[in-house]
Amino acid sequence: MSNSEHANFPRAGFFRRLGAIVYDLLLAVAVYMIAGAIGFGVFTALSSSGLLAMNGFEHVSDLLNGTPLYKGLYQLWIALCVGLFYILFWSYGGQTLGMRAWRLKIQHPNGQSLSMITAAARLVWSLLGIGNLWILINGDKLALQDMMTRSEVVVLSKEANQLRNWRGV
Numbered sequence: 001m002s003n004s005e006h007a008n009f010p011r012a013g014f015f016r017r018l019g020a021i022v023y024d025l026l027l028a029v030a031v032y033m034i035a036g037a038i039g040f041g042v043f044t045a046l047s048s049s050g051l052l053a054m055n056g057f058e059h060v061s062d063l064l065n066g067t068p069l070y071k072g073l074y075q076l077w078i079a080l081c082v083g084l085f086y087i088l089f090w091s092y093g094g095q096t097l098g099m100r101a102w103r104l105k106i107q108h109p110n111g112q113s114l115s116m117i118t119a120a121a122r123l124v125w126s127l128l129g130i131g132n133l134w135i136l137i138n139g140d141k142l143a144l145q146d147m148m149t150r151s152e153v154v155v156l157s158k159e160a161n162q163l164r165n166w167r168g169v
Helices: 014-048 060-066 068-091 097-101 116-125 127-136 144-149
Strands: 104-107 152-155
Touching: 014 060, 014 068, 014 097, 014 104, 014 127, 060 068, 068 116, 097 104, 116 127, 116 144, 127 144
Parallel strands: none
Antiparallel strands: 104 152
């Protein structure tokens, strides 16, 4: 989707992005906890039903943490859930809740929204947020993930940040 009205806003600087990252980190921790609870519940149900053998472990948590395959699958599940949190927000509307609070939006320079594939690539290139440090040495206010995905983070006006004023969403 495209919203050309958002194409000419200024790019966000490092500290404004950092503020949004702090907000979103709290949400990511909540997603992590919920995904962990769901994953542990499914794992407990599978072991209680006998589909997973206890293999000499006394508790389900010991089985989960003591078996590299189960632990790896569990951590992968949680990482996918947290990653999907960012990908969905970035590709549908261009804002996470933290970005909305700081009036930031991720988009292509023409105002077009990111596809889910581009949002996933952006997540990888962000290097868990470290890619934002590139802004400190780049005069164009572009982070590593911005350059690698041909996108940008812009600061919206208060009016443009109102969801009812968005025509492209």
